[in-house]
Amino acid sequence: MKIVAIKDEENEYRAAMVPKIVKKFIDLGFVVEVEKSLGENINISDEEYQRAGASIGDKKKLLKDADIVLKVNKPTSKEIDLLKPKSIFISFLDPFFEKDLIDKFLDKDITALSMHLIVRTTLAQKMDALSSQANLAGYAAVIYGAKYINKILPMMTTPAGTISPSKVFIIGAGVAGLQAIATARRLGAKVEAFDTRVETEEQVKSLGAKFIKVDLGETESTKGGYAKELTKEQLDMQREAMKKAISTSDLVVTTAQVFGRKAPIIITKEMLKDITKTVVIIDMAIITGGNVEGSEADKITKMGSVTVLAPSNLTNDIALDASSLYASNLFSLIEHFYDKENKNLKFDLEDEILKTATLTHEKKLITPVLTKGK
Numbered sequence: 001m002k003i004v005a006i007k008d009e010e011n012e013y014r015a016a017m018v019p020k021i022v023k024k025f026i027d028l029g030f031v032v033e034v035e036k037s038l039g040e041n042i043n044i045s046d047e048e049y050q051r052a053g054a055s056i057g058d059k060k061k062l063l064k065d066a067d068i069v070l071k072v073n074k075p076t077s078k079e080i081d082l083l084k085p086k087s088i089f090i091s092f093l094d095p096f097f098e099k100d101l102i103d104k105f106l107d108k109d110i111t112a113l114s115m116h117l118i119v120r121t122t123l124a125q126k127m128d129a130l131s132s133q134a135n136l137a138g139y140a141a142v143i144y145g146a147k148y149i150n151k152i153l154p155m156m157t158t159p160a161g162t163i164s165p166s167k168v169f170i171i172g173a174g175v176a177g178l179q180a181i182a183t184a185r186r187l188g189a190k191v192e193a194f195d196t197r198v199e200t201e202e203q204v205k206s207l208g209a210k211f212i213k214v215d216l217g218e219t220e221s222t223k224g225g226y227a228k229e230l231t232k233e234q235l236d237m238q239r240e241a242m243k244k245a246i247s248t249s250d251l252v253v254t255t256a257q258v259f260g261r262k263a264p265i266i267i268t269k270e271m272l273k274d275i276t277k278t279v280v281i282i283d284m285a286i287i288t289g290g291n292v293e294g295s296e297a298d299k300i301t302k303m304g305s306v307t308v309l310a311p312s313n314l315t316n317d318i319a320l321d322a323s324s325l326y327a328s329n330l331f332s333l334i335e336h337f338y339d340k341e342n343k344n345l346k347f348d349l350e351d352e353i354l355k356t357a358t359l360t361h362e363k364k365l366i367t368p369v370l371t372k373g374k
């Protein structure tokens with residue numbers, strides 16, 4: 001059984017395989033091959049992969065007879081053409097916005113699994129790449145933002161005077177938001193946060209931050225623990241409440257997402273127009289459209305005295321750790337459907353984790369997320 005990790009496009013620094021995980025796959029009985037210079041952006045040389053037991057090759061040669069292919073992001077059309085029919089392809093594959101890609105997988109009889117669709121259960125936690133990457137991105141967002149504010153984060157008492165701590169406001173207290181809160185707190189900032197899911201209040205407080213209470217009426221979560229979309233009236237109420245917190249903050253990090261939908265616009269241009277102090281906003285939801293009206297991916301947008309930054313791949317700043325956790329998530333998923341005794345795959349679609357994560361198998365759509373909704 002041959003497993004191959006291929007390189008992502010130039011704007012992605014993460015790699016889907018690291019030497020430590022090569023060894024683990026070999027111990028399971030796999031032959032491991034990685035594309036030449038796979039780890040060049042995380043300073044892992046081809047020799048290090050080879051020392052761990054992997055062979056190195058070019059993409060075309062590797063894909064020809066690969067049984068399982070790993071990548072961080074979706075494959076290019078050319079890469080799908082090179083895949084062996086009935087092989088398994090695993091990466092982040094956004095099921096809601098990739099109809100053409102899914103059709104290509106169906107045409108070519110590829111079993112495609114999406115790391116976006118790992119169920120959020122205790123058993124699947126070690127495979128949950130959305131969480132592992134969001135957690136690191138939450139940390140990276142605060143570090144990134146700290147470089148743009150014209151202050152330090154902690155309180156500092158010096159002979160020349162006392163500097164008051166910066167105020168950081170986090171909107172959305174899911175995996176990324178909670179890590180952003182923890183990071184800002186560790187750096188000594190005063191932190192406030194808000195989320196529409198009521199259960200987050202306790203989590204926010206346990207990290208030493210203040211929870212901003214807004215009575216929005218009913219705001220349910222889905223069975224999977226995700227937020228439901230707010231009504232227009234609820235969003236207006238939320239915006240009114242956020243306005244005050246933003247205008248007194250130094251750094252705002254927005255992380256609000258609604259599974260399978262465009263991110264809600266929580267901060268409008270109108271809300272920012274009267275702000276006179278320097279505020280930096282990091283819009284972490286930019287990949288799904290952004291939480292700030294007018295924010296643009298990887299651009300600095302000035303809105304009066306507010307600067308909005310929307311880095312589209314914060315994990316590039318911490319790509320070594322992100323690759324290590326991502327590769328480990330992939331290993332746990334594959335180990336889950338690997339039959340160690342017979343050294344073969346047991347691709348059982350009755351299994352909840354596999355069924356949910358599998359987009360296509362034997363030319364059929366599988367995941368209930370696409371066939372039945374969330």
Ligand code: NAD
Pocket residue numbers: 119120121122124125128130131134171172173174175176177194195196197224225226227230238255256257258259264266
């Ligand atoms: P996400 O990325 O989908 O959303 C980020 C946050 O934005 C969420 O906390 C959501 O409530 C919030 N949000 C949505 N609309 C908002 C709005 N208008 N204003 C403010 N906040 C808004 O979520 P996520 O971080 O991937 O995970 C969400 C939850 O899933 C977790 O907090 C947890 O409860 C659950 N989860 C469970 C497991 C597990 O059991 N293994 C693993 C990971 C996550």
